[in-house]
Amino acid sequence: MHWLARQVLRLAVVLLCVTLLTYLIVNILPGDVAIVILGSLATPQDIAGLRADLGLDRPMLVRYFDWLGSALSGDLGRSYRNGEPVAQAIADRLPVSLQLMVMAQIIALGIAVPAALLSVRRPGGLFDRMSASAAFGFLATPNFMLGIVLIYLFSVTLDLLPATGFTPMSESLWGNFESMILPSLTLGLIEWTVLMRVLRSDLLTTLKEDFILLARAKGLPPWRVLLLHALRPSSFTLITVLGLNIGGLIGGAVIVEQIFALPGVGRLLLGGIFNRDLILVQGTVSFIAAGFVLINFLVDMLYAVLDPRVRYVRFRS
Amino acid sequence: MSGAVSGGPLLSVRDARVGFGTVRGLLRAVDGVSFDLQAGRTLGVVGESGSGKSVLVRSLIGLVGGGSGAVVGGQVLLEGQDLRGLSAAGLREVLGRDIGIVFQDPMTSLNPVMKIGRQIGEGLQLNRGLDGAAAARRAVELLAEVGIPEPERRAVQYPHELSGGMRQRVAIAIAIACEPKLLIADEPTTALDVTVQRQILDLLQREQRQRGMAMILITHDLGVAAGRADDIMVMYAGRAVEMATTREIFRGPRMPYTEALLRSLPRLSDVAHTRLSAIPGRPPDLARRGMGCAFAPRCTYRSDRCETEEPALTRDGARGFACFNPLAAGSRVVA
Ligand SMILES: Nc1ncnc2c1ncn2[C@@H]1O[C@H](COP(=O)(O)OP(=O)(O)OP(=O)(O)O)[C@@H](O)[C@H]1O
Ligand code: SF4
Ligand SMILES: [Mg+2]
Numbered sequence: 001m002h003w004l005a006r007q008v009l010r011l012a013v014v015l016l017c018v019t020l021l022t023y024l025i026v027n028i029l030p031g032d033v034a035i036v037i038l039g040s041l042a043t044p045q046d047i048a049g050l051r052a053d054l055g056l057d058r059p060m061l062v063r064y065f066d067w068l069g070s071a072l073s074g075d076l077g078r079s080y081r082n083g084e085p086v087a088q089a090i091a092d093r094l095p096v097s098l099q100l101m102v103m104a105q106i107i108a109l110g111i112a113v114p115a116a117l118l119s120v121r122r123p124g125g126l127f128d129r130m131s132a133s134a135a136f137g138f139l140a141t142p143n144f145m146l147g148i149v150l151i152y153l154f155s156v157t158l159d160l161l162p163a164t165g166f167t168p169m170s171e172s173l174w175g176n177f178e179s180m181i182l183p184s185l186t187l188g189l190i191e192w193t194v195l196m197r198v199l200r201s202d203l204l205t206t207l208k209e210d211f212i213l214l215a216r217a218k219g220l221p222p223w224r225v226l227l228l229h230a231l232r233p234s235s236f237t238l239i240t241v242l243g244l245n246i247g248g249l250i251g252g253a254v255i256v257e258q259i260f261a262l263p264g265v266g267r268l269l270l271g272g273i274f275n276r277d278l279i280l281v282q283g284t285v286s287f288i289a290a291g292f293v294l295i296n297f298l299v300d301m302l303y304a305v306l307d308p309r310v311r312y313v314r315f316r317s
Numbered sequence: 318m319s320g321a322v323s324g325g326p327l328l329s330v331r332d333a334r335v336g337f338g339t340v341r342g343l344l345r346a347v348d349g350v351s352f353d354l355q356a357g358r359t360l361g362v363v364g365e366s367g368s369g370k371s372v373l374v375r376s377l378i379g380l381v382g383g384g385s386g387a388v389v390g391g392q393v394l395l396e397g398q399d400l401r402g403l404s405a406a407g408l409r410e411v412l413g414r415d416i417g418i419v420f421q422d423p424m425t426s427l428n429p430v431m432k433i434g435r436q437i438g439e440g441l442q443l444n445r446g447l448d449g450a451a452a453a454r455r456a457v458e459l460l461a462e463v464g465i466p467e468p469e470r471r472a473v474q475y476p477h478e479l480s481g482g483m484r485q486r487v488a489i490a491i492a493i494a495c496e497p498k499l500l501i502a503d504e505p506t507t508a509l510d511v512t513v514q515r516q517i518l519d520l521l522q523r524e525q526r527q528r529g530m531a532m533i534l535i536t537h538d539l540g541v542a543a544g545r546a547d548d549i550m551v552m553y554a555g556r557a558v559e560m561a562t563t564r565e566i567f568r569g570p571r572m573p574y575t576e577a578l579l580r581s582l583p584r585l586s587d588v589a590h591t592r593l594s595a596i597p598g599r600p601p602d603l604a605r606r607g608m609g610c611a612f613a614p615r616c617t618y619r620s621d622r623c624e625t626e627e628p629a630l631t632r633d634g635a636r637g638f639a640c641f642n643p644l645a646a647g648s649r650v651v652a
Binding site for chain 1: 375378380406409410411412413414416417418420422425426427428429430431439440443444475477488491
């Protein structure tokens with residue numbers, strides 16, 4: 001079978017498993033949306049009535065396949081709480097979360113790649129040791145704490161950036177950017193550490209290769225050897241980690257959105273969990289999982305772009 | 318720009334030393350090697366694995382050291398210019414323009430993620446000031462010259478799309494692209510199929526003659542050097558132990574190790590695939606060198622003196638050998 005077809009099939013199977021698992025977990029969660037909606041003074045009859053209205057009295061698997069059928073056509077159901085379509089709720093908040101993660105990723109790569117390149121110029125040198133210490137320091141910092149420190153520094157002390165709240169792009173481009181800087185920094189400043197260490201270690205391995213020696217023998221200056229010859233063949237682990245880290249990034253985004261009061265998918269999800277709005281939670285988690293799987297699929301495609309040998313194996317055999 | 322004293326050697330190496338700091342102490346990989354190479358001539362550097370051939374030539378052009386904890390000493394003159402005294406940028410200029418190098422394994426010496434044409438053209442752009450298009454055109458010409466069919470198509474392919482022999486041809490094209498005066502070939506055929514080894518050696522020799530380059534041909538096989546090198550330097554444990562014209566070496570080695578190397582050559586008269594008489598024993602541990610001759614434990618001519626004193630390279634006219642009990646001049650080796 002063609003490589004691509006195989007990948008798509010695998011994607012479908014993974015998504016099926018993920019949504020089913022989510023459905024099971026969400027339904028095992030303690031708490032009842034009917035009680036949340038009606039309050040603790042409601043009679044058992046009222047609760048049973050509402051459960052029937054919401055379709056919660058049917059067996060779980062039946063509900064799952066029901067949900068899956070509509071989900072495939074883009075309908076993730078309506079919030080138990082306020083009747084808002086779940087798909088619409090996600091679509092409204094997605095841009096905020098995406099912006100947060102993309103900016104965080106740019107910050108992370110923007111620090112990690114130059115830091116790794118500078119480190120390997122002199123392994124064990126001053127910069128290498130300093131960046132390693134900085135990386136371990138940031139890695140050991142929980143992101144809620146880093147967020148608070150950043151707020152304290154840039155909002156409270158320096159009064160440069162807003163502490164919380166979100167300005168939509170449609171309102172003010174600059175205001176939007178300003179409101180996203182601290183949240184993205186909070187995520188990015190932790191993310192870069194792993195990326196830097198991984199890239200550094202791969203660069204060191206690559207720099208021992210004969211083709212690097214040959215590049216140097218051509219008379220290329222060190223920075224050209226690094227950028228033109230060493231960087232690309234050293235970036236495969238980085239790409240893998242980038243894909244795998246999306247999971248951590250999403251988890252971090254949920255927390256960061258909470259700290260900075262950003263109206264993103266993460267806050268939607270947390271709200272849903274607090275309200276036992278199972279259908280909302282189900283939709284959001286499935287969406288996130290699908291996004292995760294899809295991004296890793298794209299990352300996998302990226303190998304083929306970066307490494308002609310992978311392309312060769314995949315498309316010619 | 319040539320600062321050569323006319324008539325002087327192209328390359329002159331004096332007392333080259335390379336030591337690596339290892340956990341077991343200083344490892345003397347190259348221990349006081351000197352030689353001269355005239356323009357247009359070929360020097361064969363022959364020795365067993367680990368004798369320091371690669372480290373020697375890499376140290377000449379500044380490719381050892383720089384973070385690897387290597388200590389490099391001695392003098393290297395290219396056309397009278399001391400390479401060791403150059404700035405990093407100055408050395409890069411000499412490297413790019415005047416020296417080409419071919420490594421042992423074309424699987425690892427070509428960048429796997431860069432198109433072949435670019436790998437050839439890169440040096441031309443940097444050292445010869447060609448623009449991208451001109452460098453690309455020249456790369457195709459060079460591919461044709463080193464015997465690669467369909468050079469236009471190959472130029473935009475990646476190394477893994479070529480066979481080992483083809484890759485080594487590409488490596489040669491890279492090495493000769495900037496018209497160097499000195500070509501260093503470090504065991505250019507060891508990693509290749511026997512059937513293509515000869516073709517690659519012939520190609521190297523042809524290019525060398527056409528371009529009037531000097532060549533250092535490293536090999537562990539005296540047979541490879543036989544028809545192709547003008548002079549031969551035999552290395553053992555980081556030292557030059559015999560130096561002579563190829564003809565003299567084959568007429569009669571003076572140093573027992575050279576004799577042993579000759580004995581291990583396969584002969585035409587041998588039944589195919591009979592076992593060669595490999596040299597018994599192993600080379601010494603370079604980090605734990607004793608006082609005597611490094612070859613003594615394996616030498617059949619050894620005397621007491623060999624155990625306590627290290628023989629220096631003694632000159633006998635143009636040839637030199639390091640041995641207390643040299644073989645008589647002109648003693649033919651009968652395997
Ligand atoms: N970076 C290094 N650090 C420590 N020791 C090294 C280093 N590079 C080479 N050596 C040692 O130097 C010695 C000479 O190695 P070299 O590669 O020059 O041998 P060679 O004659 O080229 O052998 P071969 O025929 O296998 O290529 C070996 O003992 C090797 O282990
Ligand atoms: S010096 Fe002695 S041990 Fe060394 S090669 Fe000569 S005879 Fe053999
Ligand atoms: Mg070698």
